[in-house]
Amino acid sequence: MLFSRCVAAFLGVVLMVANSHAKEHSGKEYIQKNGYQGPKTCVVCHPGVAKEFLETVHWKHASKVDHVDHLDAGKEYGMKNRIYTMCNGNDIVNNLKEVPPNAAGKTKFTGCNTCHPGDHVSDVGSRGPEAEQAIDCLICHSAKYDFSKRKAVKGKDGKVVMTQDRSVTAALNIGQPKTKNCMVCHESAGGGALIKRGFSMTREADVHAAKGMVCVDCHTVKKHRFPTGRDPNNWAHDGMYMTCVGECHSNKPHKDADYNRHTNVIACQTCHIPRTGGAFAKNFTKWERQSSGFYEPSTLKREVNETVPVYAWYNLTVSNTPHFIGPKGSRSDGKSKIYPFKVFQGKAYFNKLDGQLLSMDFAPPMATGDTLAGVTSAAKTLGIKAYDPVPGWQTIYFGSNHQVAPKNKALTCANCHAINGVLNFKELGYSAKEVEKLTTPDLYFDKLLKIQQENE
């Protein structure tokens, strides 16, 4: 302990000197001299950090949730145990494992917890010294992580282990996570690149990325806890939320007072994220054979920037029924704003006996296409004895919270205040008389004419 403190103090001095010369993570000499031994090395300078990380959503894939209907306040929910139709499985039923051989005799490893930053032996929500040492710190913190070194392998004891890049090269290139560190996992969710939420964080697609900003510039981490937005389908949280309003943007962010008047009822995203993409429908009852001989759920998808959102009032609480997960709110509740959402519809099996959505273990259908075998396996894992699977659809509203368009592509007056505008005022709760007032060019004619004249 004393030794650790001395090393920490020494490295602290090294850090100050190093910072005065270059913006480089300290401890380089220590790592060069002693090698990198995973979290054991990190905690020399960052005592307690491994233990701290085990309490976060990134490790637990769950948290207590108090803004969603029909949940048990005493339980934790998240990717660990949720069942919905974008994934239809979770870390429990789709725990990382080897898929049975397909018709060609091939197998592969798959599982929802493939992205869990442990080694799988210490898995989602595990605790204790072994779990602390299993954390893959570098997958998030290294700019030179060799991703080919992170793969599932079966040990002699039959356990599946997720290997890591713990090389000195990776360890010498540590710092705050770059966008790519986040996107390694966050862009491949839902069955492929940019499928689940369908946003791209490239310079071409997002104004913040174009300015050189990275994910953690907005998701400002405190003790490895990440503030998140309020996507109705993103339940687990680290107890911190974020909005656009803060250090960078005020609640009167526009030069134009007319636009600023909207901020009480219109979320920033509504005008500034006019498009997303990704999957918009998926059928877990029908898997398609791939060239590899394995099967995947059939999915309808679009490229980023091809999906037009739907707009709804949202008071940041969530309706959760077997056939619908989406925003609650209304024009009159005094808490809601109009937000944009990507609507996704997924088909899966529901239990005819209680109406609840059933989960699916992907291993059987991935090998043979037999979806009911997947339901049987999942029911066995979850201890569900009485069930009668019938296909049905579930609608999910995903929040459109990323891929902020350049200013010239944001929605303006005429995009909404028009008879064929993007907002359906009637469905949003406005009377016929109000709709008439809200869709007349009188609201913006002179302003837009002036802008048009200036640009001509």
Next chain:
Amino acid sequence: MKRFFSVVIMLAVLTVSSLTLVASASAEDVKMVGTISEIKIADDGKSATAILKDTKSGESVTIVVTDDLTLDKFKDKRIVEGDEIRCKFEKQDGKNSSKIFKKTAGC
């Protein structure tokens, strides 16, 4: 004489316009899914070629990749040989320039 020159000039303009149209019409967007059999990154790191084996036809197609994001994925091995790719490329002048290059696999 003047009329003759006018006709010649008009014909010349028409020929050039037609050739331009033919050239732009020859640029064609192609979509394919294929497995990477080889990735070669240029010495300057600013481009790469990837050979994809088309899952439908079995043909090998060489794709030129120049976007920073995909190049970075090649460099840190987020995309490696053996990965299945969904690709959209522009076919022009015998060169297949990548416009979309994404792994099909996800969790």
